Amino acid sequence: MDFLEALSRPPLVLGVDPRPGLHGSEPLVHLRRYTLELCERLAPRLAAVKFQLAFFEALGPEGMALLVELVSGARVMGLPVIFDGKRGDIGSTAEAYAEAYLRRFPGSALTVNPYLGLDALKPFFQAAAESGGAVFVLAKTSNPGSGFLQDLSVEGRPLYLYLAEALAQEGEAYREGPWSRVGMVVGATYPEAVARVREKAPHAPLLLPGLGAQGGKPLKGEGLLFSASRALFYPGGRPDLEAAERAAEGFLKALVE
Structure with missing residues (x-):
C-alpha cells in the first residue's frame, strides 16, 4: 500500500477520536467493535482513516494495544492510515518518531509540527519516501486561535504561507508523479487559506480538518482530503453506525457534486 493512492479515492477521511465514556460498561470492547x-x-x-493518538495514549497500554489493532484492521480493509500525533523534534528523537509511525507502518502518514525548523522535518520526509508514506505538516490549523502565530507577517505574507512556500520547494525532492509525499494541514474552516496554500504548493496533498462540527465548508479541488471526526465518528454525539453512513453520504455529496 502506498499512501498516495488515497488521493485517488473519495476525499473523505474518518477521524477516530475515541471517547470511552460513550461505549457502555465494557468501553474498549465496544469501541473496538464499533x-x-x-x-x-x-x-x-x-480516502483514509485518521487516528488521533492522544485519545489512545490517554487510555494507557490498553489504549495503545487497541490502536495497533484498529490500524491493522483498517489496513486489512485497504484503507490508508493517518497517525495524527503532530510530532516534531530534532535529531535522533525525530528519527525515532519517524521509525515508530512511518517505517513500522509502511504506506501510512503522520502529522508533524514545523516549529523546530525544516531540518527537524527531514527525517520524517525521508522515512515517508522510503516507506511509501506521507507527512502532513501543520500550516494553517482549524482552531480559532491559530492566527496568533500562523498569521504573523513574514516578509510581507502570513507565516503559514511563508512555510507553505518553503515546504513546496522542499517537497519537490519527494514528488512522485503529480503529488509530493510532503503535504500540509490547512483547516477547512479557512477556505481562503486553502486556496492560497494550493496556489503556492500545487503538488502538496492537503489534509483539511474541521469538516462538520467545527464548521468547515466543503471545497473543490484535487489533492484535498477532508477530515471529519465528531460529526462522522459520533454523529449526534454518540456511536451510531446508520447515522454515520448518512453523514458520510451527505459529506461526499457536498464534496464531489
Whole structure:
C-alpha cells in the first residue's frame, strides 16, 4: 500500500477520536467493535482513516494495544492510515518518531509540527519516501486561535504561507508523479487559506480538518482530503453506525457534486 493512492479515492477521511465514556460498561470492547464495523461500512466512501493518538495514549497500554489493532484492521480493509500525533523534534528523537509511525507502518502518514525548523522535518520526509508514506505538516490549523502565530507577517505574507512556500520547494525532492509525499494541514474552516496554500504548493496533498462540527465548508479541488471526526465518528454525539453512513453520504455529496 502506498499512501498516495488515497488521493485517488473519495476525499473523505474518518477521524477516530475515541471517547470511552460513550461505549457502555465494557468501553474498549465496544469501541473496538464499533470502530472496525464503522470502517468496514464506510470503506468505499473513504480516502483514509485518521487516528488521533492522544485519545489512545490517554487510555494507557490498553489504549495503545487497541490502536495497533484498529490500524491493522483498517489496513486489512485497504484503507490508508493517518497517525495524527503532530510530532516534531530534532535529531535522533525525530528519527525515532519517524521509525515508530512511518517505517513500522509502511504506506501510512503522520502529522508533524514545523516549529523546530525544516531540518527537524527531514527525517520524517525521508522515512515517508522510503516507506511509501506521507507527512502532513501543520500550516494553517482549524482552531480559532491559530492566527496568533500562523498569521504573523513574514516578509510581507502570513507565516503559514511563508512555510507553505518553503515546504513546496522542499517537497519537490519527494514528488512522485503529480503529488509530493510532503503535504500540509490547512483547516477547512479557512477556505481562503486553502486556496492560497494550493496556489503556492500545487503538488502538496492537503489534509483539511474541521469538516462538520467545527464548521468547515466543503471545497473543490484535487489533492484535498477532508477530515471529519465528531460529526462522522459520533454523529449526534454518540456511536451510531446508520447515522454515520448518512453523514458520510451527505459529506461526499457536498464534496464531489
